[in-house]
Amino acid sequence: xxxxxxxxxxxxxxxxxxxxxxxxxxxxxxxxxxxxxxxxxxxxxxxxxxxxxxxxxxxxxxxxxxxxxxxxxxxxxxxxxxxxxxxxxxxxxxxxxxxxxxxxxxxxxxxxxxxxxxxxxxxxxxxxxxxxxxxxxxxxxxxxxxxxxxxxxxxxxxxxxxxxxxxxxxxxxxxxxxxxxx
Numbered sequence: 321x322x323x324x325x326x327x328x329x330x331x332x333x334x335x336x337x338x339x340x341x342x343x344x345x346x347x348x349x350x351x352x353x354x355x356x357x358x359x360x361x362x363x364x365x366x367x368x369x370x371x372x373x374x375x376x377x378x379x380x381x382x383x384x385x386x387x388x389x390x391x392x393x394x395x396x397x398x399x400x401x402x403x404x405x406x407x408x409x410x411x412x413x414x415x416x417x418x419x420x421x422x423x424x425x426x427x428x429x430x431x432x433x434x435x436x437x438x439x440x441x442x443x444x445x446x447x448x449x450x451x452x453x454x455x456x457x458x459x460x461x462x463x464x465x466x467x468x469x470x471x472x473x474x475x476x477x478x479x480x481x482x483x484x485x486x487x488x489x490x491x492x493x494x495x496x497x498x499x500x501x502x
Contacts, residue, residue, distance in 0.1 A: 323476055329448045330484045337441040337488060341495050344434060349376045349419050353406075354384075359398045361391055368395065380419040389413070422499075430499050438492040442485055449481040 342352035351374045358365040359372075368374070372386040372395060386392055392410055399408045399417070409416045422430070453474060460470040 326452050330445050333441050333444045349382045357398050357402045360394050382417040384415040434495050441488050445484045452477045
């Protein structure tokens with residue numbers, strides 16, 4: 321592997337963490353919470369955003385308006401099955417998801433969950449570092465690089481790891497602040 325490949329792998333970990341954080345319900349209406357909802361549409365599981373328009377008219381409400389009114393009940397069912405923690409309310413034309421105010425206890429639980437996600441991301445970054453370090457040692461053992469080159473490579477690997485762990489901490493702290501201040 322190369323330093324570029326390592327950086328790409330570490331960047332994927334950061335992107336994955338950000339995506340996971342978007343799906344965390346932090347008290348505000350965020351359409352990303354519906355990303356994993358699949359609606360049974362003519363026998364085919366289809367992402368909800370492909371069968372309906374999703375809008376956020378208020379800070380604590382998401383409105384889902386299906387393009388085909390006949391699938392309104394399937395959308396409701398799919399949201400309940402997805403277990404996103406919000407009960408859909410239908411008026412026959414569209415579906416509303418009302419986000420209740422978060423309690424202090426629920427906020428702490430969410431912060432614990434996002435902390436766990438951040439720790440898993442750090443582990444993933446460290447696994448990339450381990451793979452790269454092992455490869456550098458193997459190259460040294462096979463006389464493909466000198467000891468100085470190996471040390472230099474290990475320093476670059478460690479700096480990239482430290483940088484990405486700091487970015488993970490920064491993303492976590494930003495999300496924690498968002499959750500606790502809503």
